Amino acid sequence: MLSSTADHLYWKARSMERAENTARMLDVTYRMSLLNQAVDEPHHEWRAMLSISGLHEDFEARYTEPSAENVMHFMALDEKNPGSIYNSIFSARENARAIRGTITSEMWEALNQTWLEMRRIHTEGIAEDGVSRFFEWVKERSHLSRGIAHGTLLRDDTFRFLRLGTFFERADNTARILDVKYHILLPSLNDVGGAADYYQWGALLRSVSAFESYRKVYHDLLTPKRVAELLILRPDMPRSLTACMNEVNRLIQEINGPRSSELLRRCGMLHGALRYGSIEDIFTHGLHEYLSDFLERIYELGDLINTTYFWSADE
Amino acid sequence: MKIAYDEMYVADGSVREHYRSYANWLQSTPDSVIARKREEADMAFHRVGITFAMYGEDAGQERLIPFDIVPRIIPAHEWQRLADGLLQRVRALNAFLHDIYHDQEIIKAGRIPAKQILENSQFRKEMVGVAVPEQIYAHIAGVDLVRADNGDKLGEYYVLEDNLRTPSGVSYMLENRKMMMRLFPELFARNAIAPVEHYPDLLLNNLRSVAPAGISNPNVVVLTPGQFNSAYFEHAFLAQQMGVELVDGNDLFVRGETVFMRTTQGPQRVDVIYRRIDDDFLDPLAFRKDSMLGVPGLFSAYCAGNVTLANAVGTGIADDKAIYMHVPEMIRFYCGEEPILSNVPTWELSKPKDREYVLAHLQELVVKEVHGSGGYGMLVGPTSTADEIAIFRDKILAAPEKYIAQPTLSLSTCPTYVESGVAPRHIDLRPYVLSGKEITMVPGGLTRVALKEGSLVVNSSQGGGTKDTWVLEN
Numbered sequence: 001m002l003s004s005t006a007d008h009l010y011w012k013a014r015s016m017e018r019a020e021n022t023a024r025m026l027d028v029t030y031r032m033s034l035l036n037q038a039v040d041e042p043h044h045e046w047r048a049m050l051s052i053s054g055l056h057e058d059f060e061a062r063y064t065e066p067s068a069e070n071v072m073h074f075m076a077l078d079e080k081n082p083g084s085i086y087n088s089i090f091s092a093r094e095n096a097r098a099i100r101g102t103i104t105s106e107m108w109e110a111l112n113q114t115w116l117e118m119r120r121i122h123t124e125g126i127a128e129d130g131v132s133r134f135f136e137w138v139k140e141r142s143h144l145s146r147g148i149a150h151g152t153l154l155r156d157d158t159f160r161f162l163r164l165g166t167f168f169e170r171a172d173n174t175a176r177i178l179d180v181k182y183h184i185l186l187p188s189l190n191d192v193g194g195a196a197d198y199y200q201w202g203a204l205l206r207s208v209s210a211f212e213s214y215r216k217v218y219h220d221l222l223t224p225k226r227v228a229e230l231l232i233l234r235p236d237m238p239r240s241l242t243a244c245m246n247e248v249n250r251l252i253q254e255i256n257g258p259r260s261s262e263l264l265r266r267c268g269m270l271h272g273a274l275r276y277g278s279i280e281d282i283f284t285h286g287l288h289e290y291l292s293d294f295l296e297r298i299y300e301l302g303d304l305i306n307t308t309y310f311w312s313a314d315e
Numbered sequence: 316m317k318i319a320y321d322e323m324y325v326a327d328g329s330v331r332e333h334y335r336s337y338a339n340w341l342q343s344t345p346d347s348v349i350a351r352k353r354e355e356a357d358m359a360f361h362r363v364g365i366t367f368a369m370y371g372e373d374a375g376q377e378r379l380i381p382f383d384i385v386p387r388i389i390p391a392h393e394w395q396r397l398a399d400g401l402l403q404r405v406r407a408l409n410a411f412l413h414d415i416y417h418d419q420e421i422i423k424a425g426r427i428p429a430k431q432i433l434e435n436s437q438f439r440k441e442m443v444g445v446a447v448p449e450q451i452y453a454h455i456a457g458v459d460l461v462r463a464d465n466g467d468k469l470g471e472y473y474v475l476e477d478n479l480r481t482p483s484g485v486s487y488m489l490e491n492r493k494m495m496m497r498l499f500p501e502l503f504a505r506n507a508i509a510p511v512e513h514y515p516d517l518l519l520n521n522l523r524s525v526a527p528a529g530i531s532n533p534n535v536v537v538l539t540p541g542q543f544n545s546a547y548f549e550h551a552f553l554a555q556q557m558g559v560e561l562v563d564g565n566d567l568f569v570r571g572e573t574v575f576m577r578t579t580q581g582p583q584r585v586d587v588i589y590r591r592i593d594d595d596f597l598d599p600l601a602f603r604k605d606s607m608l609g610v611p612g613l614f615s616a617y618c619a620g621n622v623t624l625a626n627a628v629g630t631g632i633a634d635d636k637a638i639y640m641h642v643p644e645m646i647r648f649y650c651g652e653e654p655i656l657s658n659v660p661t662w663e664l665s666k667p668k669d670r671e672y673v674l675a676h677l678q679e680l681v682v683k684e685v686h687g688s689g690g691y692g693m694l695v696g697p698t699s700t701a702d703e704i705a706i707f708r709d710k711i712l713a714a715p716e717k718y719i720a721q722p723t724l725s726l727s728t729c730p731t732y733v734e735s736g737v738a739p740r741h742i743d744l745r746p747y748v749l750s751g752k753e754i755t756m757v758p759g760g761l762t763r764v765a766l767k768e769g770s771l772v773v774n775s776s777q778g779g780g781t782k783d784t785w786v787l788e789n
Contacts, residue, residue, distance in 0.1 A: 003577040004566050098542050101555030109362050116361075157579065258581045309579045 012095035013165030019088035020142035021173035028207030048183035171244035381780035400655030410649035412452035439629030457482025515556035524751035569612030
């Protein structure tokens with residue numbers, strides 16, 4: 001496959017997955033902000049969300065305060081924010097457009113439709129009572145996009161690079177979503193185990209569609225350790241770090257290629273650490289530290305994917 | 316202006332034989348159904364994203380080329396003559412290209428003045444003596460035909476232009492057919508319409524047939540200037556339909572006079588490039604140095620015979636407007652036959668006698684720039700103001716050799732949906748001829764329609780639309 005085609009496939013999938021996860025992250029923050037009415041520090045959740053997305057500087061340069069309305073606009077519709085849902089969908093569509101001959105026409109048509117609809121929403125704005133509906137819409141379009149790929153694509157490298165983008169982005173985002181909780185909780189650690197805490201973990205689980213799965217797996221109260229275990233180590237939980245890295249690792253082995261040995265090695269190490277990790281070790285190490293470390297490794301791995309498949313100086 | 320030849324109706328208002336079945340259907344179909352179908356077509360084109368990028372003030376915008384649901388219908392016997400004429404013409408043009416880049420017999424024979432070829436900016440000296448597979452230069456030709464009354468010859472076909480560089484539009488021919496079959500399947504059951512859907516297969520076969528010698532399973536790619544090119548949709552479409560890679564300059568590189576594409580599995584050799592980039596931009600080492608679209612070293616690989624370019628470099632000399640008037644002579648010279656299709660009578664403004672006539676009759680004539688393309692540098696006398704004509708007169712006097720003039724043909728019309736209902740609009744036709752080991756074409760082409768009342772300019776960049784083209788099988 002052409003390197004540039006692989007690049008577009010990978011980023012098409014990453015962008016769409018990012019749109020979905022941004023919607024999920026906004027959703028969980030929104031829910032938490034409704035629960036946590038801390039008077040001493042208003043907009044705390046929204047500030048936290050901006051900092052884990054790494055977008056707080058851009059936000060502060062252009063907005064006055066991190067109110068729900070402002071952050072929501074910034075993250076959902078702002079065309080100057082490269083990480084907004086609007087721009088993620090735009091980027092998914094532009095990447096798909098560049099390779100529309102490689103993907104199936106159903107895939108392209110659905111994505112083009114998503115973009116046309118996004119543009120309409122962008123012009124009309126999101127009404128206050130339409131916030132949840134908007135998040136649902138983004139998630140649905142992402143499900144649709146993935147579903148069409150799954151149902152129509154030949155299982156060749158086209159499919160693999162799309163999946164690689166999806167799971168790579170998802171691993172990154174699940175780690176960030178878990179970390180939201182850390183940022184929000186930090187100032188009120190004494191609340192651990194309280195009612196507010198319960199609702200916050202519940203909201204977090206719901207945001208990654210894992211609430212029902214939690215019940216099924218643990219048949220027990222929500223505890224931070226179990227939530228973390230579910231979202232980090234359970235291989236059967238489709239958004240967990242382990243599940244994502246299982247896929248990434250398998251895909252990289254299948255794609256292979258003459259330059260991939262270092263990528264295989266580094267990916268295998270990260271995968272192995274998750275596969276044989278324990279939640280006790282993670283908590284001893286510190287959840288936040290663990291997640292920060294994971295994000296850094298994922299970032300390095302992303303660079304390596306780039307030089308292995310998409311770009312190389314020696315030709 | 317007198318009334319133009321209409322494809323559907325005879326002057327007395329009766330319907331032509333080959334349109335009868337369609338006309339009956341149209342009459343018996345309620346307006347509301349037609350309106351719904353037109354809406355459906357619009358939505359479908361938008362959803363599929365068959366768009367056309369605009370230059371100029373709307374730069375960056377994507378527009379739909381308007382699609383009209385009334386087909387242009389050509390009866391079988393008429394098509395047969397057209398097809399014979401087109402194949403004959405393209406054979407002669409390829410023979411001409413081979414000749415002028417090798418022995419130049421046609422010049423030696425005194426049939427075309429040497430100056431008109433050798434001093435033409437479209438003549439590529441770099442191509443002299445370069446051997447190309449099968450001696451084919453114009454692998455894909457898009458010949459523009461128009462139809463007009465000429466004295467007692469009613470609805471005579473004329474060749475207006477031979478497009479031998481990177482003719483576009485064939486994707487619309489295919490998409491229009493797909494759309495018509497989706498909207499009106501019953502029409503295809505009632506009429507024997509020759510299929511065009513196998514065009515991509517013919518194209519791929521044709522490209523593979525001209526691969527460098529000794530390559531058993533040639534790797535064909537489509538080379539595009541990129542996604543901001545106005546015809547990008549078509550490039551992507553054709554690559555997909557043929558099942559080959561769509562590449563831009565950055566995907567390719569040359570090593571050891573061989574072209575490779577960058578892939579996730581390392582470099583892979585490329586044998587045939589269907590390029591949709593102009594000669595000037597192909598290779599910054601050989602042509603324009605500022606080209607960001609091309610591939611450094613491509614031309615040297617081409618001259619070494621390690622890769623085939625379709626179309627070949629230097630075909631622009633054969634479709635130049637200054638050479639156009641010599642095509643009938645080429646047919647006689649290379650094929651030993653009389654031309655089947657007519658040329659539009661043409662005046663050369665470099666000739667004093669022609670110039671004198673043209674300047675006295677500017678209101679009636681169309682004046683075209685010799686190296687212009689796509690309807691930008693032209694004067695359409697009958698629809699121009701006195702001021703516009705005066706300005707053009709000055710341009711002609713400043714550089715007469717840059718212009719030719721032709722009578723204003725009253726292009727044939729075809730009923731077309733416009734705001735006020737169905738009305739006659741002027742149309743042309745671009746069939747596509749494929750040359751390689753064999754010469755082939757599909758029965759049909761792209762019909763373009765000038766949507767503005769009275770307008771003769773069908774270019775999509777100037778508000779033209781398109782129609783499905785039906786060649787009847789009986």
